[in-house]
Amino acid sequence: MAQQRPFHVAVCGGGIGGLCLTIGLLRRNIACTLYEAAPAFAEIGAGVSFGPNAVRAMELIDPEIAKGFEKCVTLNGWPEKKETWFDFRIGKTHSEDEKDSVAVDTYVANVKSGEWGQTSVHRAHFLDELVKLIPKNVPKFGKRLNEISMAGEKVLLKFEDGTKAEADAIIGCDGIKSRTRKILLGEDHFAANAVFSGKYAYRGLIPMNIVVNALGDELARNSQIYMGPQGHVLTFPIEKGKTMNVVAFKTKLDGKWEDQKWVLPSTKEDVLKDFLGWGGTLLESTDIWALFDHPPAPTYYEGRLCLLGDAAHASTPHQGAGAGQAIEDALILSDLLGQITSSANIEQAFRAYDTTRRPRSQLVVTTSREASYIYEMEDKDIGADLNKAKKLLETRCRWIWDENLNLQVMKARDAMATESSL
Incomplete structure (x- = not known):
């Protein structure tokens, strides 16, 4: 010894x-x-x-x-998604102009992280x-x-x-x-x-059977990130696939967080107001988490x-x-x-x-x-250009x-x- x-x-x-x-x-x-x-x-x-x-x-x-x-x-539910970190999709269109808009659920990128995928x-x-x-x-x-x-x-x-x-x-x-x-x-x-990062998040847990009925098997059982202007939503399975974890992120437009508490109570109405146009939400009342770094x-x-x-x-x-x-x-x-x-x-x-x-x-x-x-869609070089976003998303975390x-x-x-x- x-x-x-x-x-x-x-x-x-x-x-x-x-x-x-x-x-x-x-x-x-x-x-x-x-x-x-x-x-x-x-x-x-x-x-x-x-x-x-x-x-x-x-x-x-x-x-x-x-x-x-x-x-x-807990890993992604489908064997063919084993190496997938997240599939990226559009959660809300970036434009009110119909000819320039991109449909909600438009597929953007499949980002793979290797053997474990999203864990x-x-x-x-x-x-x-x-x-x-x-x-x-x-x-x-x-x-x-x-x-x-x-x-x-x-x-x-x-x-x-x-x-x-x-x-x-x-x-x-x-x-x-x-x-x-x-x-x-x-x-x-x-x-x-x-310091406050300018973003906050709603978090929630939803029984998987409810999500499968609402979204279908693929979107429910495998990790997704939904992109949108001043917000994004990620979902992934937890508890060996029994539950979906949902985290909905939002930009605080004034960039300030003045409350001493970093976690505050909220209501479903707060979520619906922040994510108007995102196709509704399965989240009930939840907390708001301020994001600091x-x-x-x-x-x-x-x-x-x-x-x-x-x-x-x-x-x-x-x-x-x-x-x-x-x-x-x-x-x-x-x-x-x-x-x-x-x-x-x-x-x-x-x-x-x-x-x-x-x-x-x-x-x-x-x-x-x-x-x-x-x-x-706030990056000054990429904005809402989904082709540029796809190329960068697929490689940016490799390092x-x-x-x-x-x-x-x-x-x-x-x-x-x-x-x-x-």
């Missing part, structure tokens, strides 16, 4: 990214404690999708993570699979981080409940409203807080503090890639820390992680916003999905080795 590393890591945040990191650290014989603010592990939101890159990252961190994913995953995992179910891989003595609950300070060579964590803890390094996995991000960048830094941080680490996942690069969901980037982060960071034999080298590992992960993960944030402009993760690991190791030799 490999020898345990002579340092201890504090992981702050028990979402998917924090759990995958913790599993990766434990598999590489790195002592760690996971501090979670909630009284138990829990995830909000019904579903999360992972591209093929994320599934490969799971395998490389620990094959048991990928096995847990396979237990939970959906219920967050809570996947979380349960991850928790099974973590010994019960590793997590500590009710620990909301307040302050960080140095105590000699150690990092001191102070929690809101008045307790303290000590570690050789802290990795912030505490989500889009991250406390560790504010500590690292400074409360007044322009990138310390997430992070301005690019100039660094993901300082000293013995490092950021991972949404704490580092929260993204809008328009490419289904945000959670996958957190898992890529966990792969690279756990691998780098597994290469070092002394706490003195932790900053070198963090620096190599920052060099490797920051450009790619921040590009995902930027291109995710850009994706929504294409779906909603995310086709990433060579073994090569990314080696580049990160090389960056750390170069740093050590200077």
